[in-house]
Structure formats: C-alpha cells, structure tokens
Amino acid sequence: MTEAGEQRISPHEVMFALDIGTRNVVGIVGRQEEDQFIILDVEVIEHPSRSMYDGQIHDIDKVAAVAQRVKSNLENRLGFSLRQVAIAAAGRALKTYKVHVGREVDITKIIDKRMIDSLEIEGIQKAQHALEQESSTQDIKYYCVGYTVINYYLNDGVMTTLKGHRGDKIGADILATFLPQVVVDSLYSVMERIGLDVINLTLEPIAAIHVAIPPKLRLLNLALIDIGAGTSDIAITQDGTVVAYAMASVAGDEITEAIAKNFLLDFETAEKLKVSLNKKEQHSFSDIVGIPYEMSTSEIIERIDEVIEALAEEIGEKILAYNGKTPSAVFCIGGGSQIPTFTQHLAAKLGLPKERVVVRGTEIIENTIFQCNRIEGPEFITPIGIGLIALKDREQDFIHIHVNETAVKLLNTKQMFVSDALIRIGYNARKLIGRRGKGLTCFVNGAQKNIPGEPGEAAKIFVNGVPGNLDTKIKNRDNIVVEPAYDGKDVHLTLNDLLMEVKTVQYNGLDFKLIGDPLVNGKPTALNYSIQDGDQITFKEIQQIDELLMRLQKRSEHCRVFVNEVLVDKDYVMQDKDHIRIEEIEIREKPIEGPFNAVVVHEAEAAPNPQKDCNEHGILVHVNNEPVLLHSDRNTPYIFVDVFNYIDFDRTKVQGTLILKLNDQRANYTDPIADGDRIEIYWE
Incomplete structure (x- = not known):
C-alpha cells in the first residue's frame, strides 16, 4: 500500500489515465489540487504476449486482461473502485494522405479567408475519399484530426499565401491526417470489458505534446x-x-x-x-x-x-x-x-x-507532484499527459451536433469549428463559394469589350440561428444550418443590350437607336441577335437629323422635323431621349404666276402606293398573315419601319405595348427585312 492508499481520497476527486502501449499498459491515478497535478499511484504491466502491434489492439481479450490487472492493483492499493477512465488513441494509428486541389475563381474578386477555407476543406475531403478508396476494407471510416498546407498556388505559381491576391485559378497541396474509427472502437471494447466508462479520449501525440511542449x-x-x-x-x-x-x-x-x-x-x-x-x-x-x-x-x-x-x-x-x-x-x-x-x-x-x-x-x-514512487524517463510522458488533459477538459470525448437536420458525432480531440462538422458529413466544399457566371469577350468597332457574368453569392452559415462562418466555434448540441452558395448567371447579351450606351431617341412612340446598320462579323444583323464570344461588331452612330432621315430613307427636302415639339434644322445634333416627330410635306405641281413665263416647280412625290403597278422593283412580305408588296426604284435595303408606309396601323393612339416581330423574333425599327419575311405588328 502506498502513502496515497492510507489517505481518505474520494473516488470522485481522482482521474484515472490509462495508456495502452505496444510493450506495456501504464495506469496513473491523480487529482487536481489548485494548479498542481498530484499523482497518487502508478502501475506498469508488460504484455505477456504480442497482443498489440504498432499501437493497434489485435487481441482484445489479452489486452483487456492486462488492463484489468493494472486497474485491480491500483484499486487494491487506493482502497476504492475505479469507474471512469481517460484514454488515448495511438498516434501510430494515424493515417496521412497528400493531395492537390484546385479551382477556378472570379478574377475580379480579392481572394479572402472564406475562399481559402473552402479550398482547404475540399482538399481534406478529397484526401479522406482517396484514403477510404485505397483502404483494404472499404467500410473503414476515417476522421480528420489535423492537416497542413504544404504549398498554395495562384495561376499555377507557388505562393506562400493567397489572401489579398487576385487570380483566375487557385490551388493547394494539402497533407491531411486521419484516425481510423476502428482504433476508437477497439479501445472502447477493452474499457467495456473491464467495467470502465470513458470520460475523455485524446490522441497520444496530443497528450505527449501537452506536457512536453506547453x-x-x-x-x-x-x-x-x-x-x-x-x-x-x-x-x-x-x-x-x-x-x-x-x-x-x-x-x-x-x-x-x-x-x-x-x-x-x-x-x-x-x-x-x-x-x-x-x-x-x-x-x-x-x-x-x-x-x-x-x-x-x-x-x-x-x-x-x-x-x-x-x-x-x-x-x-x-x-x-x-x-x-x-x-x-x-x-x-x-x-x-x-x-x-x-x-x-x-x-x-x-x-x-x-x-x-x-x-x-x-x-x-511542470506543476506535477508524486505521492508515490516517482516514474522517470521519456516513456512516461504520454500517460501523464493523458491525465492532465482529462483534468483540464472534462467534457465528453464526442460532441453531438446537427448539420442541416442531420445528426453528426465528432471526435472531440480539439476545439471544434463549423468546418470540422462540414468535413465530417462530406459537405461539398464547392457549395460554399458561388462562382461568377461565364463571361464573354467581343470587339466593338475594333475595341475589345469584356462582359463578366453575374457574380455568385457565398453560402450562408447559421449556428443556433445566429450568422456564423467556417471558423465559428461549435460545442455539444449545437445546430448548424448551411444555405448553399449559388453561382451567378452566364452572360446572355443581345446586340441591342450591347448598344445600350448608344443614344436613343423616341420616334413615333418607340425607342430608336441612333446607329446605322450594325454589322456582326461583317453581316447585317438584327438587334435581337445574341452576342457570341469573339464576335466583331461594327456600326456608325447617327448624330444629325439629316443622317436620321437618310437612315429612314426619307428625303430631307420633303420633311419637317420636330424635336421635343420644336422645329429644328437638318444639322441639329440629337441628344439622348429626344422625342422626334417627322412631317412629310406633300407639294403638288403648280404654275407660278408672274410677269415672266410660267415655270413648273416639282415638289415632293406621294408616298409609294402598294396599289400601283407591281412591276416596279420591290419585295413581298407577310404582315399579320397578309401579303404586302414593298416597291420603289431605290437600291438601298428595306428596314422594318418601311412597312408602316404600306399598312393601315395607327401608332398615334397608344393602346398598350407595341410589339414588333420579325420571323417570330422581337424586332426593332432599323432591323433589315427581306423578301419572304414574316412580320407581326400589334398592341399588347
């Protein structure tokens, strides 16, 4: 009986630490007294046969027999039963795996910690999956107990840190460490055989480092x-x-x-x-x-x-x-x-x-006192560390939480964070960071124009209803909700959208862009055309009234033009949002009276009449399912607005939204039309 056995010590005051090693089993009983760890008794018994290999229990019965002897000897000397125990999983059971992980990111955004954390989580999950795939037993499950980033990469170049940089591609080499669940299960089996409840579980390297490197x-x-x-x-x-x-x-x-x-x-x-x-x-x-x-x-x-x-x-x-x-x-x-x-x-x-x-x-x-025969030497660092850690943190060895209503059990070897829970359930790390939609590049009048996709939105994380992040600390019974990130939309841009910065005027109640015939890759194109990556767009802006009349194929000498209801000259430079109204002047031939011989003045001709001789040059289109012949002696192409000269459609009385369609697609006044086109014009 040791000196400790002669004292009246309450079993509730003590901590029983058990270190099950390859060569022997070490048991230590101690208690906390202010800031000191008082070691009351120690027992060391060697395994009589090879029931342990490299720290892993192979024969549960034989290991349990040795552990029972250690427990019984301590109980006999102390004078009371031991019911609870602190143990450690062998560090030599740890598995490590190295992976490279990379992803494309939004070059317009500064790389922040959230993006880096998401990348690292993806790397850990990749390592865990690879480790489980390579395991000889596919049912073996592993827990990540630590990892380190060997290298970061920005656009394939090695970086010491990614934070604060910009780029379109990031990556990392990650070395992750895992503990097989079977190691924990075998330890628990031994403890159950000898009637002990595990109140604290740590890793042997953690226990050792706790006392060897404070x-x-x-x-x-x-x-x-x-x-x-x-x-x-x-x-x-x-x-x-x-x-x-x-x-x-x-x-x-x-x-x-x-x-x-x-x-x-x-x-x-x-x-x-x-x-x-x-x-x-x-x-x-x-x-x-x-x-x-x-x-x-x-x-x-x-x-x-x-x-x-x-x-x-x-x-x-x-x-x-x-x-x-x-x-x-x-x-x-x-x-x-x-x-x-x-x-x-x-x-x-x-x-x-x-x-x-x-x-x-x-x-x-430090702060350790032996009230029994002192144990010395480096082989006893770990068992003392197991006891000290257990006294410092008497919480249970697993914590139970919920992630998106899924129950999760985490090995409590360290302070746990939201990221640990997401790794445990295999949450897809790519759902944490929203990607920007796919952009496109085109060329407008020779100048390169880059149009980015819509930005994505990062995942939202809540811990017990309070906004959090991957670094939010978690504890037993916490409830975590993760709303996944969503990606931004890809660019869908029409020619009309691209030319939004071009000045637009109101003509006959509709928007009219002040441009000549736009060309895409050298061909006339309707404004509802969807821009493709690499397209070459060329156009000429219309500045003055006489240029507008020419675009509308009206002879300026036959027109009076009002801008915002004010009569203007033909060299007036139009401004964005101007309201344009054009009056065509109808002048008949008439003699001029005077003292001189009569002279005939030829003024504006009447507008083309579809009922005239149809042998003139023209095109045949269908407007609201009715054939309409557009004819004249001009050599310039027809545009959509020309149709109104041949049909009875009152645009002065607004009856809703005016819908213009060309071959089942939305159209604009200046879209070119050709023989056989199908045209729809109606109020909606």
Whole structure:
C-alpha cells in the first residue's frame, strides 16, 4: 500500500489515465489540487504476449486482461473502485494522405479567408475519399484530426499565401491526417470489458505534446518525436498550435532487431540489452549458443550505429516533409529516444546544433507532484499527459451536433469549428463559394469589350440561428444550418443590350437607336441577335437629323422635323431621349404666276402606293398573315419601319405595348427585312 492508499481520497476527486502501449499498459491515478497535478499511484504491466502491434489492439481479450490487472492493483492499493477512465488513441494509428486541389475563381474578386477555407476543406475531403478508396476494407471510416498546407498556388505559381491576391485559378497541396474509427472502437471494447466508462479520449501525440511542449512554447516551430516500439509519432507546432501529425514506420524494434542479429540474441534478451545501453557503461550477456560477452556501451553502439543512423534519417525526412523546413528544435520522448547517438544523428540530418535535439523525461513536467514512487524517463510522458488533459477538459470525448437536420458525432480531440462538422458529413466544399457566371469577350468597332457574368453569392452559415462562418466555434448540441452558395448567371447579351450606351431617341412612340446598320462579323444583323464570344461588331452612330432621315430613307427636302415639339434644322445634333416627330410635306405641281413665263416647280412625290403597278422593283412580305408588296426604284435595303408606309396601323393612339416581330423574333425599327419575311405588328 502506498502513502496515497492510507489517505481518505474520494473516488470522485481522482482521474484515472490509462495508456495502452505496444510493450506495456501504464495506469496513473491523480487529482487536481489548485494548479498542481498530484499523482497518487502508478502501475506498469508488460504484455505477456504480442497482443498489440504498432499501437493497434489485435487481441482484445489479452489486452483487456492486462488492463484489468493494472486497474485491480491500483484499486487494491487506493482502497476504492475505479469507474471512469481517460484514454488515448495511438498516434501510430494515424493515417496521412497528400493531395492537390484546385479551382477556378472570379478574377475580379480579392481572394479572402472564406475562399481559402473552402479550398482547404475540399482538399481534406478529397484526401479522406482517396484514403477510404485505397483502404483494404472499404467500410473503414476515417476522421480528420489535423492537416497542413504544404504549398498554395495562384495561376499555377507557388505562393506562400493567397489572401489579398487576385487570380483566375487557385490551388493547394494539402497533407491531411486521419484516425481510423476502428482504433476508437477497439479501445472502447477493452474499457467495456473491464467495467470502465470513458470520460475523455485524446490522441497520444496530443497528450505527449501537452506536457512536453506547453502552450507558451508553441509559438515556436518545434517537433515532438515519440519513439515507441513499432512506430515513431511526430507532432509539429507553429504559431501557437499543433499544425501537423505524422508517423514514421521505424522505431525501437529496429534497434532491438539489429542487436539480436549482431550478437545472436533472442528478441527479449536483445530488448533488455537495448534498454540498459543508456543506464550503464559495461554489459555482460551470452548469445543463444552460450558464448559470453563483456562489452562497453560504445562498442555495442559501434556495431549497430548504421541502424541508428538510418532510424534518425527516416524520422528526419518525415519531419522535413511535414514541416516543409527544419524546425527550431526537436524534443524526443518514448523509450526508443534513449538510444545513445540517436539525437546526434537526428540533429545532423536536420542541420541543427546537437543541443537543439533533446530527450524529454517526466522531470520537465511542470506543476506535477508524486505521492508515490516517482516514474522517470521519456516513456512516461504520454500517460501523464493523458491525465492532465482529462483534468483540464472534462467534457465528453464526442460532441453531438446537427448539420442541416442531420445528426453528426465528432471526435472531440480539439476545439471544434463549423468546418470540422462540414468535413465530417462530406459537405461539398464547392457549395460554399458561388462562382461568377461565364463571361464573354467581343470587339466593338475594333475595341475589345469584356462582359463578366453575374457574380455568385457565398453560402450562408447559421449556428443556433445566429450568422456564423467556417471558423465559428461549435460545442455539444449545437445546430448548424448551411444555405448553399449559388453561382451567378452566364452572360446572355443581345446586340441591342450591347448598344445600350448608344443614344436613343423616341420616334413615333418607340425607342430608336441612333446607329446605322450594325454589322456582326461583317453581316447585317438584327438587334435581337445574341452576342457570341469573339464576335466583331461594327456600326456608325447617327448624330444629325439629316443622317436620321437618310437612315429612314426619307428625303430631307420633303420633311419637317420636330424635336421635343420644336422645329429644328437638318444639322441639329440629337441628344439622348429626344422625342422626334417627322412631317412629310406633300407639294403638288403648280404654275407660278408672274410677269415672266410660267415655270413648273416639282415638289415632293406621294408616298409609294402598294396599289400601283407591281412591276416596279420591290419585295413581298407577310404582315399579320397578309401579303404586302414593298416597291420603289431605290437600291438601298428595306428596314422594318418601311412597312408602316404600306399598312393601315395607327401608332398615334397608344393602346398598350407595341410589339414588333420579325420571323417570330422581337424586332426593332432599323432591323433589315427581306423578301419572304414574316412580320407581326400589334398592341399588347
């Protein structure tokens, strides 16, 4: 019985932390006393057989048996039952995947955080989908527990940041880390077998970094390496948070195997020899055929140094790959970190001074007091971290929320945000940012004109009815509603729309654009023509009254023109929105009386009459299903307004909206007409 067992401690005051490792199971019972963590008792029991591989539980019954012994021993010494437990999922169970994601964006908009967040979410979802597709078991589900952006891209060029820039294409290389759900399930199964309720679940790298690199140091770019038996876990901090998790598939077992091969030892003897290398200088052992050895630590290390260097090199490569550069310092924990010369090799690989790569033991943990036999060494960092995290945050290990009425369960390993919930349900990241509609480019009188599509609108996010965004923090029972973004409409532009800036006058009650015959790609075209990308549009603007009369095919000497009911000269320059009225003068031939011989003056001829001789030059059209012959001796093309000279239609009495159609399409006064055209004119 320890000293802790003699005290009257309430079971409700304590935190039971259980670290289930590949080699052993460590149990720690402690309690919070002001700002100190008081460790009441510790129990460590090795697995009698290989029921754990690389941190993953393979034989639930065997692991549960060892965990039960740890629990029972602690209960016997403490004098009360343990009912709740804090645990950690193995960092070596983490899966990582690297993807590239890109999308087109609106070049007219500045790239903001919302656009960048949406891009990163799409990358995480792409990585998760690829990971699940490649999994040997398609039913395996993964949770994203961290990610880092390796590179951003703007118009295919590498950028350190996208925020504040403009471009038409953005991209990112994303390295995402996932935890298989099966790892969580197997841990829960073991806890259920031994009668424990899980009140807190974290990740081993998170627990380790919590005590090895306290928050005040995380502004620095640091790497934490937990070298276990089968794998080595890596966590990287920067700007106050953990930015990446990684795993190297090499660890302490590589050293054990090297010792076994070099000295012909069984695995257990080699493991004991490895553990003693950093504890004493001289070693005595015998190989499997009975040959005795007396060797110093330096002699043994010399024989296996290549393996140690290879281990350091692979871990160093992982750090550089996930951090993108050499970190400021590296902290090493776990039993494998104690191998002599390892930290020197790792420092050389990273290009760091050797004093910047150090081994951390329990002695560096702040505000921790042992009321039992003190445990020391880097292998006990993680179990203490599990207990401290559980005391700091007693919330449940999962939070339950709703996203658009869908129930979602999130692993509560960190502060959760709206973006975490959307990743969990696989929300399409492209629905978060509305795209601008497709634009077009044309050329007007030789000048390039770019017409953008309509802008899209970003998604709207509400948390418990309050407007939020992807960075809004969420908690248990929150309700999230996402109204998807919508894309802007593509450009649909008629020739008439394109010429909106051209001056327009009112003629006989209708708008009349002051342009000559417009040409599209060299051909006369109606104003209702839909502009296509690359079209060449040419036209001449009409300025003076005499140009208008010529466009209407009226002889200026036979007309009087009123602008805004004021008689004007033929050189009057028309203004936008002017009201034009034209009176045609009908003058008959008559003799001129006087003292001289009679002279005949020829004045305006009557308007063309469709009842006259039809052998004259002309075209036949159908107006409101009736044939109408337009005829004259002119050589210029006919336009729509000419029809009114041949039909009985009163435009002076407005009876609604005047509808003009040419071959079933909306028409304008100046649209050219041809033989056989179908014309409709009516009030609507």
